[in-house]
Amino acid sequence: xxxxxxxxxxxxxxxxxxxxxxxxxxxxxxxxxxxxxxxxxxxxxxxxxxxxxxxxxxxxxxxxxxxxxxxxxxxxxxxxxxxxxxxxxxxxxxxxxxxxxxxxxxxxxxxxxxxxxxxxxxxxxxxxxxxxxxxxxxxxxxxxxxxxxxxxxxxxxxxxxxxxxxxxxxxxxxxxxxxxxxxxxxxxxxxxxxxxxxxxxxxxxxxxxxxxxxxxxxxxxxxxxxxxxxxxxxxxxxxxxxxxxxxxxxxxxxxxxxxxxxxxxxxxxxxxxxxxxxxxxxxxxxxxxxxxxxxxxxxxxxxxxxxxxxxxxxxxxxxxxxxxxxxxxxxxxxxxxxxxxxxxxxxxxxxxxxxxxxxxxxxxxxxxxxxxxxxxxxxxxxxxxxxxxxxxxxxxxxxxxxxxxxxxxxxxxxxxxxxxxxxxxxxxxxxxxxxxxxxxxxxxxxxxxxxxxxxxxxxxxxxxxxxxxxxxxxxxxxxxxxxxxxxxxxxxxxxxxxxxxxxxxxxxxxxxxxxxxxxxxxxxxxxxxxxxxxxxxxxxxxxxxxxxxxxxxxxxxxxxxxxxxxxxxxxxxxxxxxxxxxxxxxxxxxxxxxxxxxxxxxxxxxxxxxxxxxxxxxxxxxxxxxxxxxxxxxxxxxxxxxxxxxxxxxxxxxxxxxxxxxxxxxxxxxxxxxxxxxxxxxxxxxxxxxxxxxxxxxxxxxxxxxxxxxxxxxxxxxxxxxxxxxxxxxxxxxxxxxxxxxxxxxxxxxxxxxxxxxxxxxxxxxxxxxxxxxxxxx
Numbered sequence: 001x002x003x004x005x006x007x008x009x010x011x012x013x014x015x016x017x018x019x020x021x022x023x024x025x026x027x028x029x030x031x032x033x034x035x036x037x038x039x040x041x042x043x044x045x046x047x048x049x050x051x052x053x054x055x056x057x058x059x060x061x062x063x064x065x066x067x068x069x070x071x072x073x074x075x076x077x078x079x080x081x082x083x084x085x086x087x088x089x090x091x092x093x094x095x096x097x098x099x100x101x102x103x104x105x106x107x108x109x110x111x112x113x114x115x116x117x118x119x120x121x122x123x124x125x126x127x128x129x130x131x132x133x134x135x136x137x138x139x140x141x142x143x144x145x146x147x148x149x150x151x152x153x154x155x156x157x158x159x160x161x162x163x164x165x166x167x168x169x170x171x172x173x174x175x176x177x178x179x180x181x182x183x184x185x186x187x188x189x190x191x192x193x194x195x196x197x198x199x200x201x202x203x204x205x206x207x208x209x210x211x212x213x214x215x216x217x218x219x220x221x222x223x224x225x226x227x228x229x230x231x232x233x234x235x236x237x238x239x240x241x242x243x244x245x246x247x248x249x250x251x252x253x254x255x256x257x258x259x260x261x262x263x264x265x266x267x268x269x270x271x272x273x274x275x276x277x278x279x280x281x282x283x284x285x286x287x288x289x290x291x292x293x294x295x296x297x298x299x300x301x302x303x304x305x306x307x308x309x310x311x312x313x314x315x316x317x318x319x320x321x322x323x324x325x326x327x328x329x330x331x332x333x334x335x336x337x338x339x340x341x342x343x344x345x346x347x348x349x350x351x352x353x354x355x356x357x358x359x360x361x362x363x364x365x366x367x368x369x370x371x372x373x374x375x376x377x378x379x380x381x382x383x384x385x386x387x388x389x390x391x392x393x394x395x396x397x398x399x400x401x402x403x404x405x406x407x408x409x410x411x412x413x414x415x416x417x418x419x420x421x422x423x424x425x426x427x428x429x430x431x432x433x434x435x436x437x438x439x440x441x442x443x444x445x446x447x448x449x450x451x452x453x454x455x456x457x458x459x460x461x462x463x464x465x466x467x468x469x470x471x472x473x474x475x476x477x478x479x480x481x482x483x484x485x486x487x488x489x490x491x492x493x494x495x496x497x498x499x500x501x502x503x504x505x506x507x508x509x510x511x512x513x514x515x516x517x518x519x520x521x522x523x524x525x526x527x528x529x530x531x532x533x534x535x536x537x538x539x540x541x542x543x544x545x546x547x548x549x550x551x552x553x554x555x556x557x558x559x560x561x562x563x564x565x566x567x568x569x570x571x572x573x574x575x576x577x578x579x580x581x582x583x584x585x586x587x588x589x590x591x592x593x594x595x596x597x598x599x600x601x602x603x604x605x606x607x608x609x610x611x612x613x614x615x616x617x618x619x620x621x622x623x624x625x626x627x628x629x630x631x632x633x634x635x636x637x638x639x640x641x642x643x644x645x646x647x648x649x650x651x652x653x654x655x656x657x658x659x660x661x662x663x664x665x666x667x668x669x670x671x672x673x674x675x676x677x678x679x680x681x682x683x684x685x686x687x688x689x690x691x692x693x694x695x696x697x698x699x700x701x702x703x704x705x706x707x708x709x710x711x712x713x714x715x716x717x718x719x720x721x722x723x724x725x726x727x728x729x730x731x732x733x734x735x736x737x738x739x740x741x742x743x744x745x746x747x748x749x750x751x752x753x754x755x756x757x758x759x760x761x762x763x764x765x766x767x768x769x770x771x772x773x774x775x776x777x778x
Contacts, residue, residue, distance in 0.1 A: 001072070002033055002043065010040055015056045018043040019090060021082050046086060062098045069094050081598075084591045089299045096315035108455055108495070111233050113187040113212040115503040118231055118390050119510050120218050123377055124240035125208050125226035125258065131371055133263035136361060137161040138270055140179065141252045142168050145342035146271030146284035150175050152356050153270065159361045161370065163259055165251045166195035166217075168271065171284060173197060178205055180370045183255040184217060185210045185246060192217050194287075196569055199534055203541065206370070208258055210246045220534025220565070222541050224378055228254065234447035236393050247327065250320050256327055256338075266337040268359065274321050274346040275303050275311040278607035279614060282314075294611035297588035306353040307343035317346070325349040380542055384514035391507045394500050397448065401500070404445050404452070405493050412486040448496070456492030506530075513539070524557040533564035586615065587656065589624050593631055594660055602635040623652035627661060639668050658688055675703055690716065694729060706737050724756055731763045740767050 005016050018041075020028065025045045028034050034043050044052040061067045074080040075087035138153055138160050140146060146168060153160065154177055164172060164179035172179065182205055184195050192214040198207070199220055207225035209218065218225065228246045230239040244261055246254035252272055259267045276282055280294030298312040303321065305311050313321075328338045328350035338351045341359060441449045509526050512518040513535075518526075520539075527535045536558055546554060589612060596604035609628040615621040630645030642664065649661040662685045669678035682699050685692035693716045700709035713730035717723060727746055734743040747763035750756035 002028070002037075002041070005041055006038070015040045015061075016042070017049065017053055017056060019046060019049045019086065020044075021046055021086060046089075049090075058097070062094075065098070067094055067098065081591055081595050084588075085300060085595065088297045088588075089301070092299055092301070092315045096319060109187050110212040111451060111454065111496070112499045112502075113215055114230075114233050115394075115499045116215040116506060117211060117213065117218055117227070118394075118503060119387055119507045120215075120225075121211060121227040121231055122383060122386050123224075123226050124231070125228050125244045126240050126242055128208075128226065128258070129244065129261050130263040132161055133265075135161050135262075135264050136266050136268070137163055137259050137262070137264040138268040139252065139255055139259060139272065140164040140168055140172070141255075141269070141271035142283045142287055142289075143271040143273030143342075143345065144277045144281050144284050145273050145345055146171065148342070149270035149356070150177065152359075153177065156361055161259075161262070161264060163255050165255060166198045167251075167287065168284065169195065169197035169201065171287070173200055178202060180204075181206050181208050181255075181258070183208050183251050183258070184213050185248075185251040185254050187212045187214050189214065199537075199565070199569060204370075208255075210254065216531050219530075219532045220537070222534065222537035228258070231390075232393065233451055234397065238389055238393055247323070249316065249323060253320065253323050253327060256324070256331075260327075260331045260334065260336055264336060266339060267331075269338060269340040269345070269351065270342070272324070272340060272345060273342060274317040274324070274348075275305065275313040275344075277344060278311070278603075279611035280312075280608070281611075282317075293615050295588075296592050296608065296611065297585065298592060303346040305344050306340065306347050309344075311344065311346065313346065321346050321348055324351070378542070380514045380516070384511065387507055387510050387514060391504065391511070394504055394507070398497065398500055398504075400445060400448055401493060401497050404441065404448055405490065405497075407441065408486060408490050408493060412483060412490070448493075451496055452489060452492040454492075455495045456488045520554055521557050524561050527561060528564060533561040533568070536561040536565070586612075586620060586624055590627070590657060590660065593624075593628055597631045597635065600635060602632060605632045605635060623649050623654055623657050626652075627657050630661065630664060634664065639671075643668060655688065659685065662688070679703070686712065690719065694726060697729065697733075701733055701736070706733055709733055710737070722753070724750065724753060724759055728759050728763065732766060735763070735766045735770050738770075740771065743767050 002018060010016070020043065022045045025034075025043065028043060037043070040056075042052050042056060058067065069087070069091045071087045072083060074083040076084075136159065138149075140149070140153070140162065142165060150171075153162065154175065157177070161181075162177075162179040163181045163183065166182050166184040169182065178201055182198050182201065184191065184198070184207070195214070195217055198205075198217075199222070201223070203223045205223060207218075207221050207223065209225065209227060211227045211229040211231065213227075228244050230243055232239060244258065247257040248254070256267065256269075271284055273282075276295065276298060280296055280298065281289070282295065283289035299314070301313050301315065301318060302310045303313050303318070325348050328348060331338060332350050339354050339359070340348070340351050341354055341356045343353075343355070347353070509530075513523055523539070524536070527533055540558075546558065589608060592608055593605060596608065605628055609625065609632060612621050612625045612628055626645045626648035630642040630649070633639070633642035633645060646661040646665050649657050662681045666678050666681035666685065669675070669681060679699060682692065682696040686696035693712055697709045697712040697716075700706075700712065710730065710733050713726055713733065716726050717730065720726065727750055731743045731746040734740070734746065743763055744767060747760040747767075750760040750763070
């Protein structure tokens with residue numbers, strides 16, 4: 001593969017990093033395949049790949065979402081478990097690094113959604129600071145332990161402040177439990193898919209969210225909502241002076257931060273597991289992850305649980321554990337105690353493990369309610385005044401952007417006059433003017449300059465040279481690079497302008513809505529056009545229901561919008577469910593079972609078997625279940641019982657499982673001296689995979705079937721004429737059969753192959769020893 005990549009012309013900006021187990025990397029180096037690699041091709045081990053990737057500017061490629069993890073044939077075929085496990089681990093690590101890189105550098109999507117949400121972000125969350133001092137809160141997240149917590153929460157509902165992440169709304173509705181606060185963070189459409197059931201909650205539920213939450217989710221929320229962070233991405237008197245901020249990497253971390261700001265004296269964590277169940281689940285009932293079935297592509301990354309066992313986790317969960325521990329320490333220092341009653345949850349520093357049966361609540365808390373929001377906060381009049389203020393601020397920024405874009409276009413023109421034909425700088429004053437230009441922009445337009453650079457970062461990184469340094473560019477290339485720089489800068493300015501104009505269009509729609517200048521029919525058309533049919537619920541809440549004598553067309557508009565919302569909420573398929581199902585590949589179960597069996601891990605096999613028994617497609621899972629049962633029977637000291645399970649595996653049409661079953665059958669037969677059974681199993685293996693022909697041939701030779709063994713080796717060499725190991729084995733059999741001349745011919749053939757001289761010498765030695773009279777030495 002490395003040679004193939006070196007032969008092909010790499011697309012501009014492309015880099016390749018091969019990651020191999022240490023022993024494979026050492027073999028590649030010994031073979032000279034890693035000598036003098038060009039700068040855009042590297043090969044690393046599992047121990048140092050992060051350092052090598054950093055040299056290749058991995059973070060830049062992650063930020064522009066241009067990193068692809070490609071599994072080798074070994075990793076995909078599961079014939080080399082080390083490679084498969086490496087592939088899984090690498091995929092998880094890159095996914096985690098991508099999330100963290102985007103979070104640290106910022107994301108254009110955050111800016112776009114912040115602007116789109118500005119008109120609907122009416123009240124900052126900071127007004128909740130300290131409003132619930134001394135209360136006990138329970139934070140409901142989406143982990144598997146949520147299912148065991150719900151009965152306790154419902155039993156003590158009147159004494160608790162209930163905070164829930166939006167992804168579990170469907171489950172809460174199923175059990176008839178509404179939270180006091182519901183949280184959402186991510187701007188993506190996938191986040192909307194897993195959160196939209198929260199739109200079914202009643203008016204007592206308060207929505208707390210990041211400023212960049214998915215705009216459709218916020219726009220259709222019909223009740224009170226409060227935003228975390230700043231209203232606008234630039235300095236503005238409209239931004240809250242002391243905002244509450246969300247905390248990553250998950251919505252759970254944000255909800256916990258908000259719980260601390262409420263003034264709660266303790267917070268009980270439910271569904272905050274951050275690891276897999278023994279069966280391979282990561283989420284509770286009602287989630288897409290649970291619907292997709294258990295995961296079997298588990299990495300070697302493990303954490304200790306509250307009950308002392310080891311549980312698999314992901315790189316994302318591991319990062320969340322570290323953040324949660326940091327938060328817990330900070331909250332503890334403020335006198336806030338964190339408790340996780342789930343025995344299967346990951347153990348986290350500064351989070352106490354107290355089983356549900358030992359949790360007590362103060363009777364004095366019974367009957368206390370959450371203070372309602374100011375009734376004037378979300379009226380049409382208040383929303384209209386907010387809309388006008390946001391519109392004025394955005395219009396000022398549009399005007400400022402126009403001036404800035406004119407200066408950028410002028411700078412680009414100056415670049416065209418900078419160089420002479422011979423590559424020298426034609427006008428030193430022009431160079432100095434360009435050098436001052438960016439500093440002037442930063443000084444005169446600090447907010448917009450910063451935002452434009454952030455919006456230009458993708459274009460700048462995509463245009464970067466793959467392996468050449470700036471110092472190596474000639475005059476024409478330097479000029480092109482400068483033009484590319486200003487083009488990217490201008491592109492960022494145009495994109496920022498586009499997002500502001502998009503936000504202004506929404507502002508105009510909201511102005512008509514709150515001022516009552518558009519009919520309900522006009523509003524309905526606009527809401528449907530922009531994917532916001534749920535706004536009818538908020539409209540009715542603010543304006544009251546239609547009178548009994550309202551005309552039928554108005555009733556029809558309301559019914560149409562409510563029907564569209566209901567169809568959206570009832571949709572069960574989507575990108576998130578498809579992604580969840582991609583992790584439920586049964587083929588991964590085979591690799592995991594093989595690894596666990598080699599490790600003599602009976603508990604691991606037992607847990608995997610439990611997960612397989614919960615796979616929805618029982619027919620597809622049946623042979624995997626039979627294989628797991630056979631391996632478990634062997635580990636439990638019942639090898640004879642295992643044979644029946646392996647026989648069921650061989651009855652399945654899916655041949656990918658046959659190999660392991662046949663290996664185990666052959667192993668049993670050899671231990672019990674059942675030659676016929678061993679021969680049959682080895683023959684099937686040899687037909688199934690060429691790699692087993694040598695073992696089959698050796699077995700035939702060992703049981704006296706020399707001619708048949710020679711036929712097996714000769715057939716193998718017909719298909720694999722360069723297999724030196726097979727040649728040596730065949731020559732040895734020829735010597736044993738007395739075919740000395742044929743063995744010498746094989747030795748002569750080996751001498752013509754690279755590295756074959758020593759092997760040929762061994763064959764000549766065997767021939768000479770075979771011809772030596774008894775009692776003599778050779």
